[in-house]
Amino acid sequence: MSKPEKIVAVKGMNDILPQDAPMWELFENTAETILKSYGYQKIVTPIVEDTSLFARAIGAVTDIVEKEMYSFEDSMNGDKLTLRPEGTAGAVRAVIEHNLVYEGPKRLWYKGPMFRHERPQRGRYRQFFQIGAEAVGFSGPDIDAELIMLCRRLWDDLGLQNVRLELNSIGNADERLRHRADLIAYLEQHEDILDAEAKRRLHSNPLRILDTKNPAMQEMVNAAPKLLDYLGEESQAHLDGLKKILDRNAVQYTVNPRLVRGLDYYNRTVFEWVTDALGSQGTICAGGRYDPLIEQFGGKPTPAVGFAMGIERIIELMKGLGETQAPSQCDVYMVHQGEAAQAQAFIMAERLRDAGLDVVLHCATPAGSGSFKSQMKKADGSGAAFAVIIGEDEMANDQAAVKAMRGDAGEQQQANVPFDGLVDYVVDQIIGGGEHDCDDENCNEHGHHRH
Numbered sequence: 001m002s003k004p005e006k007i008v009a010v011k012g013m014n015d016i017l018p019q020d021a022p023m024w025e026l027f028e029n030t031a032e033t034i035l036k037s038y039g040y041q042k043i044v045t046p047i048v049e050d051t052s053l054f055a056r057a058i059g060a061v062t063d064i065v066e067k068e069m070y071s072f073e074d075s076m077n078g079d080k081l082t083l084r085p086e087g088t089a090g091a092v093r094a095v096i097e098h099n100l101v102y103e104g105p106k107r108l109w110y111k112g113p114m115f116r117h118e119r120p121q122r123g124r125y126r127q128f129f130q131i132g133a134e135a136v137g138f139s140g141p142d143i144d145a146e147l148i149m150l151c152r153r154l155w156d157d158l159g160l161q162n163v164r165l166e167l168n169s170i171g172n173a174d175e176r177l178r179h180r181a182d183l184i185a186y187l188e189q190h191e192d193i194l195d196a197e198a199k200r201r202l203h204s205n206p207l208r209i210l211d212t213k214n215p216a217m218q219e220m221v222n223a224a225p226k227l228l229d230y231l232g233e234e235s236q237a238h239l240d241g242l243k244k245i246l247d248r249n250a251v252q253y254t255v256n257p258r259l260v261r262g263l264d265y266y267n268r269t270v271f272e273w274v275t276d277a278l279g280s281q282g283t284i285c286a287g288g289r290y291d292p293l294i295e296q297f298g299g300k301p302t303p304a305v306g307f308a309m310g311i312e313r314i315i316e317l318m319k320g321l322g323e324t325q326a327p328s329q330c331d332v333y334m335v336h337q338g339e340a341a342q343a344q345a346f347i348m349a350e351r352l353r354d355a356g357l358d359v360v361l362h363c364a365t366p367a368g369s370g371s372f373k374s375q376m377k378k379a380d381g382s383g384a385a386f387a388v389i390i391g392e393d394e395m396a397n398d399q400a401a402v403k404a405m406r407g408d409a410g411e412q413q414q415a416n417v418p419f420d421g422l423v424d425y426v427v428d429q430i431i432g433g434g435e436h437d438c439d440d441e442n443c444n445e446h447g448h449h450r451h
């Protein structure tokens, strides 16, 4: 018989394995705590939406819509659907559909997988995770500043360094139109320098040409008419207002007149948080205003601004901090031998869990598996603070042996504890500083669930 063919994950789509999961959890918990502390409320929208939602929101002449969307026809009914490439379009659809801003502006956040058929490389995947925020119904630069400062707080809390903020204003539609006419005229004068992609975009999306990485075009795009010079009074005041708040709060930034973003819905403020530590995919968070979008979708005119961060990129930065201590799987590992001891261990494990402890019970199938020695090795590997051991001797004496697993060998004391006092004893040991010495009653380091 031939060997069955190996099944592997879809290219560019990753598994998050248990060894990385605690870091994801740490990131998500930190981000969610901060979002909550700024008054953002969670929204969950479907992963699949009508293709036309994305085409209209993101723009027909963008990389995402032109070549990166996972679109398909629902074979049951012919609906044209797409796996969401980003979260803003779905959030905006939900805001309009449920009239969420009826009572006033809303601060929203979401997280989840996004899908883009890009060429996979470090930091760029076909399924990737974002956490995003959208502040809907706010028109002033104070909210732009709030979102930016929320990000700064997150980088600080995570201990990320060398993340810098780039800022720009791309004005409103009229301002862009005036700039566009001048830009096209300028680019046409330099047509001999334009590469194929730039030529293709010359009349459809000339702003994106300014974004080019082609070294041969740098000098030419550097001297191109700058959108910043075309801002009208209101757009200029918005940008100045934002800069003032950032300055007042000691947020460092550089204004990058060439920052244009790859999605069409933006106006005025756009920004990116960038690091040099990740190679070419160094943008860990990006966003901006999209004031006209909700009206374009048939809603009442409602200004809005938001951002999304790429979680894989941030996790990679966190890994670079070198604090990847093996996470402990549990507080207690239960070791047992013999049928009666196994039955008793089952009961005691449940009681310890009732008291709020995380308990891993050694699995004794197939029958008789695991000598004491190999079970103790597993207990050690689990990162448990204590091993609770029940063998024939213990059963005969109605007690368990409790062994401290942390600290030097000398400190790893063992005590015999009657079954009926076992839960209190272990809880006492853990709260009482068996794990670390600290006088602060409010300290959380002892564990997560002490009653």
Ligand code: HAM
Binding pocket: 085, 086, 087, 088, 116, 118, 123, 124, 125, 126, 127, 128, 129, 130, 132, 133, 134, 263, 283, 284, 285, 286, 287, 288, 289, 290, 305, 306, 307, 308, 309, 310, 311, 312, 313
């Ligand atoms: P975006 O710039 O397309 O914006 O994506 C935001 C972030 O998602 C990027 O800065 C990056 O960290 C991450 N990201 C994007 N593509 C990939 C990929 N292929 N692999 C890994 N990470 C990736 C948006 O998605 C907008 N919806 C942001 C927004 C919200 N604007 C206003 N509100």
